[in-house]
Structures are given as structure tokens and as C-alpha cells.
Amino acid sequence: MVSRIAVAGGGIAGLSAALLLARQGYEVDLVERDGPPPDDLGDIQTWQRPGAPQVRHPHMFLGLFRNLLCTRLSDVHADLLAHGVEEVDMTAPPGVAAPPDAIDLAGFGSRRATVEWVLHRAVRKQAGIRVHQGVSVRDVVVEGGRVTGLRVDGAVIDADAVVDATGRRSALAGAFTGAEEESPCGNVYHSRLYRLLADVPQPPMFLVPVVFAGGAGFGGGLYAHDNRTFAVVFARLPEDDVLARLREVGAFEAAAGAVPQFEPWLRAGNSEPIATVTPMAGLTNTWRELSPAAPVGYLPIGDVLCTTDPVLGRGASFALAGAVRLADLMDRNAGDLEAVGAGLRAYARDEVRPWYDDAVRDNAQRTELWRATVEGRRAPEADLPLAVLAALAGMQDLRLWELAQLRANLLAAPDSLDTPEVSKRLDAVLSSGWEPPVLSPGPTYTELTDALAAQTG
Incomplete structure (x- = not known):
């Protein structure tokens, strides 16, 4: 017993x-x-x-995490809301009313x-x-x-x-x-935590987090957290010595200042840093x-x-x-x-291993794109990943939105979008003349490195 x-x-x-x-x-x-x-x-x-260095970096808590809290640890969920955590409804795209039969789908950002x-x-x-x-x-x-x-x-x-x-x-x-397997994530993170000052309205976001720049030699984002805190993060290739300067406070702030989407958050008088720049290296997918x-x-x-690449936000869930x-x-x-x-x-x-395989594939594709950019080579032609395309097309077709969000929030399997229904709906959206919007009007790799070079001067 x-x-x-x-x-x-x-x-x-x-x-x-x-x-x-x-x-x-x-x-x-x-x-x-x-x-x-x-x-x-x-x-x-x-x-x-010290035993959990990831605590100092941005976190988003996906729908799987939030739903399990609600159903299994409801007192913890209620206490989080009572202590400054704010949920984001993901039942429909921003500015679109959710249908009456929409599933309950929300997540949140928090330290x-x-x-x-x-x-x-x-x-x-x-x-x-x-x-x-x-x-x-x-x-x-x-x-x-x-x-x-x-x-x-x-x-x-x-x-x-x-x-x-x-x-x-x-x-x-x-x-x-x-058996043990390991695959490098292909990136190093540098992040810093800030707090909005009193009486400053929270700037607009695109869901949680605000994300920009992927597949152009580096990545990054701004994550809204609890109690008016937020984190800015940049990711680079481990061998990228130019962007390695992001570990320096001045260089990090120069890079953050080069991102237009961050300006309302980081504008003088709107926020203040509450931690130094923190790196995280040695990242691997492990099984x-x-x-x-x-x-x-x-x-x-x-x-x-x-473990999977922390940028995917799956570990806590x-x-x-x-x-x-x-x-x-x-x-x-x-x-x-x-x-x-x-x-x-x-x-x-049966349920976790498929996400490890998915992360390994995702990281390999991203690493190749980043390396091509950093080395000045022509990047290989690549279609938008199905999960991204379905989410964007979901702004035209709410069923696609729902299916894409279920997968993104770990409430459906990695291959859940590989179905005749999704193919048919995507074809209908694409044949209407719709084209995917530009995900990231943020700086190019050259513009980011120029911002760092100017900071040196």
C-alpha cells in the first residue's frame, strides 16, 4: 500500500x-x-x-496550462488572478466577436x-x-x-x-x-524585465505575447506579464559574435529601441527596467x-x-x-x-514525444534560415509553416482560427492540422485573393546590427 x-x-x-x-x-x-x-x-x-535559471526569462502560459489549472487546481488559478495575472481570450482573432459555440480558450503571460x-x-x-x-x-x-x-x-x-x-x-x-536523445535548439536568449510606470496605460498587444521578427537571422518578442511587468527578449545563433553583444545593457537597449512595436512600452517615462540583461545559453531539445x-x-x-525550445512556451504546460x-x-x-x-x-x-519531434524539426528549419541571413547567403525557399498559415487565415475563417489555436495551445496534437478539412478551408481562403500579412515589420538583421554598431559610437 x-x-x-x-x-x-x-x-x-x-x-x-x-x-x-x-x-x-x-x-x-x-x-x-x-x-x-x-x-x-x-x-x-x-x-x-539558481536551480531554475529559466525563471528569469519571459514566460507565456498556454491554453493547456490554464485549462488544467481551472479544472484541477482551481484555487491556484483564482489566486493567480487575485495577484495580478490577466488572461487573454483566444477564442477569436483580435477585434472579432467569438461565435456563440466557441470553445473556452485563454492563456496568460506572467513571470x-x-x-x-x-x-x-x-x-x-x-x-x-x-x-x-x-x-x-x-x-x-x-x-x-x-x-x-x-x-x-x-x-x-x-x-x-x-x-x-x-x-x-x-x-x-x-x-x-x-534511450536518450538531444538536439540543439540553435539559439541563445538575452532578456530583460521591465515595469510600466504608474498611470501609464498598457500599450496595445497582439494576443500574448507581442511577437516580432522570425526567420531573419534573429528572433525576439515582448511578453506582457503580471502586475504591469513585461519582458523583452532577443534570440540569436550561438555562433553570432555580432549579436553576442546583446548581453551588454547598452547594446540590448539599442536593439530594443530599433523595434517600432516596442516603442510605446519602452518610451521614456512609460517604463523602467527592474532587472539586468540575462543570457540563457546551452539550450537543447532533450528526450x-x-x-x-x-x-x-x-x-x-x-x-x-x-524539454523543448523555451521560445515555444511548452515546458510549463x-x-x-x-x-x-x-x-x-x-x-x-x-x-x-x-x-x-x-x-x-x-x-x-504517445502524447509528449510528438512535440519533441515537432520542436526538433522547427528548430532545424529556423536555424538554416537564420544562418543563411547571417552569412549573407540566399535563404532557401520556404513556405509558411502550416500552423502559422492556418492561424493567419483564421482571421478570415473562424474554424481555421479555432483549429490553429488548439494546436498552438497544446490542446490538439502536432499533426492535427494535417486534415482534409483544413486543406479545403485554406484553399477557399487563398482562392479568394487573400494573402498572408507580413508578420513582422520589425528591423531586418542588418538594421539590428547597425543599431548595435551605432551604440558603440
């Missing part, structure tokens, strides 16, 4: 799993190596999370730290959870092929199961996972297969099994989705840990 569960990792996956399992009646020990968040959300920028702060509040209130903060996990204790505990700094926590939510660099996963020979009760979720699937499997199988492990393997293989 399963009674005690140790959850290793206090990010979105671990916090969510701890909450869901405790609410099913299990005694949960949550172990997190970073320190606790501040009591006041206003102090969240002081929270140090990752704000989401985790609210999850921590729920954990502190939840009976049955013991939190071990500032403690590192070492390994899983196994006897007779079954998990019996979690070894941490100088101690062993007795447990019938260990949920591994420690992320891509898990110290626990190596012994229990089989691990949980070995059938893993001990009964070792249960990995989230980034331990799969699959972190929460993995916690929800784990809780469902525990309930459905009455705590039969062998069945739960098999269920997690099937879930990862």
Missing part, C-alpha cells in the same frame, strides 16, 4: 504534483534545493532560484516566479505536505526492485514512491532511463525514455523526460500536465505503482 511519496523538485511540476497527491490523501515530502519565496509578492524579484509563488502559497496551506527547502537530493533508495526512500543531504526520507521533478539535469534519472527496468515507484515527470497525469494514474490504478509507471511511459511516448 502506498502512503508516503517524496517529490524531488520544487518547480511547477513538483509543486503541482505535491498538491494533487496530497489532495488524494497521500503524505508528501517535497524537497527543493533552492530557498523559499518571499512572503510578499512585491519582493519576488529578490527570490534567488514564472509569480506562478511558483502562488503554488507555494497553496502548498503551505495544504495538509499532508512537509516541505524541505534548501536541501539537495542525492539518489533514490531501492530495495528488491522497489523504491523505499529518497536520499538527501545527510538523511533518507522514507517513501513508497519518488516523483522526480528535478528537471533536465536530474541527478536521479541517469540510472533509470534508457529520455523511462526504462521498463526502472524500480517500481520511480516516477519522472516534466523536464526530466522532455507539460510540467503541469505530467503532474495531472500522474495523479490520475495513481487514482485510476489505486496506487498500483507498476501500472502507474507503465502509464507514465505510455503518456510520454
Whole structure:
């Protein structure tokens, strides 16, 4: 009989799993190596999370994440809204009335730290959870092929199961996972966080986030977050030494100033930076297969099994989705840990793996386009990706909009647009004389590098 569960990792996956399992009646020990968040959300920028560097970068929370919060952790969802998170309705294009039968589809932008702060509040209130903060996990204790505990700094926590939510660099996963794949994302990020000043109206956005410039040697965007905060991010090729200067505050600000869409946000007197420029390198898409020979009760979720390019915004959604699937499997199988492990393997293989493959393809195509631009070569001819074309054509056909948004928000499979219905509707829109609008009137690669060169002078 399963009674005690140790959850290793206090990010979105671990916090969510701890909450869901405790609410099913299990005694949960949550172990997190970073320190606790501040009591006041206003102090969240002081929270140090060296174990989760992605916390300092822009985040968008897709429809899958929001829907799972609403249905499975409704108190967390309500607390997020009460603490400054604003949802964006995506049931129809901007300025278009949604049809009466439109599905409930929304997402939101937020600082990752704000989401985790609210999850921590729920954990502190939840009976049955013991939190071990500032403690590192070492390994899983196994006897007779079954998990019996979690070894941490100088101690062993007795447990019938260990949920591994420690992320891509898990110290626990190596012994229990089989095939591993890795593919470079092909980019380095530089981002900075700002806050709109008091009484400054929020400038207009195109959904969340405001996005510009893709496929022209670099990428970037502006993400609206909670409590009037927002983040600007640029992405470049790892070998691009010219744009590597984006790590410098002056160069970053010069680049941001070269983007017309950012001007209403960054105009003097409208906002102020609340963090320095932060880089993020070494980005890879990774996939691990949980070995059938893993001990009964070792249960990995989230980034331990799969990571994809952060620009796609999928990590948080699959972190929460993995916690929800784990809780469902525990309930459905009455705590039969062998069945739960098999269920997690099937879930990862059938529902998560296709998104890994999709990210690898997307990154390879983008990298080739960027390199051609940076090297001054003619870029290979490339049609708009089907997902992008369907979303744009959706401004003419609301059914296309719905189908494209379901896929973009992880509520439909990667191949869900490859259907006769979508082909027929796209043909009808294109035959009407409609042409896709220019997605990004922002600066070209040359204009961006010129802005950096002028900053030097």
C-alpha cells in the first residue's frame, strides 16, 4: 500500500504534483534545493532560484496550462488572478466577436516566479505536505526492485514512491532511463524585465505575447506579464559574435529601441527596467525514455523526460500536465505503482514525444534560415509553416482560427492540422485573393546590427 511519496523538485511540476497527491490523501515530502519565496509578492524579484535559471526569462502560459489549472487546481488559478495575472481570450482573432459555440480558450503571460509563488502559497496551506527547502537530493533508495526512500543531504526520507521533478539535469534519472536523445535548439536568449510606470496605460498587444521578427537571422518578442511587468527578449545563433553583444545593457537597449512595436512600452517615462540583461545559453531539445527496468515507484515527470525550445512556451504546460497525469494514474490504478509507471511511459511516448519531434524539426528549419541571413547567403525557399498559415487565415475563417489555436495551445496534437478539412478551408481562403500579412515589420538583421554598431559610437 502506498502512503508516503517524496517529490524531488520544487518547480511547477513538483509543486503541482505535491498538491494533487496530497489532495488524494497521500503524505508528501517535497524537497527543493533552492530557498523559499518571499512572503510578499512585491519582493519576488529578490527570490534567488539558481536551480531554475529559466525563471528569469519571459514566460507565456498556454491554453493547456490554464485549462488544467481551472479544472484541477482551481484555487491556484483564482489566486493567480487575485495577484495580478490577466488572461487573454483566444477564442477569436483580435477585434472579432467569438461565435456563440466557441470553445473556452485563454492563456496568460506572467513571470514564472509569480506562478511558483502562488503554488507555494497553496502548498503551505495544504495538509499532508512537509516541505524541505534548501536541501539537495542525492539518489533514490531501492530495495528488491522497489523504491523505499529518497536520499538527501545527510538523511533518507522514507517513501513508497519518488516523483522526480528535478528537471533536465536530474541527478536521479541517469540510472533509470534508457534511450536518450538531444538536439540543439540553435539559439541563445538575452532578456530583460521591465515595469510600466504608474498611470501609464498598457500599450496595445497582439494576443500574448507581442511577437516580432522570425526567420531573419534573429528572433525576439515582448511578453506582457503580471502586475504591469513585461519582458523583452532577443534570440540569436550561438555562433553570432555580432549579436553576442546583446548581453551588454547598452547594446540590448539599442536593439530594443530599433523595434517600432516596442516603442510605446519602452518610451521614456512609460517604463523602467527592474532587472539586468540575462543570457540563457546551452539550450537543447532533450528526450529520455523511462526504462521498463526502472524500480517500481520511480516516477519522472516534466523536464526530466522532455524539454523543448523555451521560445515555444511548452515546458510549463507539460510540467503541469505530467503532474495531472500522474495523479490520475495513481487514482485510476489505486496506487498500483507498476501500472502507474507503465502509464507514465505510455503518456510520454504517445502524447509528449510528438512535440519533441515537432520542436526538433522547427528548430532545424529556423536555424538554416537564420544562418543563411547571417552569412549573407540566399535563404532557401520556404513556405509558411502550416500552423502559422492556418492561424493567419483564421482571421478570415473562424474554424481555421479555432483549429490553429488548439494546436498552438497544446490542446490538439502536432499533426492535427494535417486534415482534409483544413486543406479545403485554406484553399477557399487563398482562392479568394487573400494573402498572408507580413508578420513582422520589425528591423531586418542588418538594421539590428547597425543599431548595435551605432551604440558603440
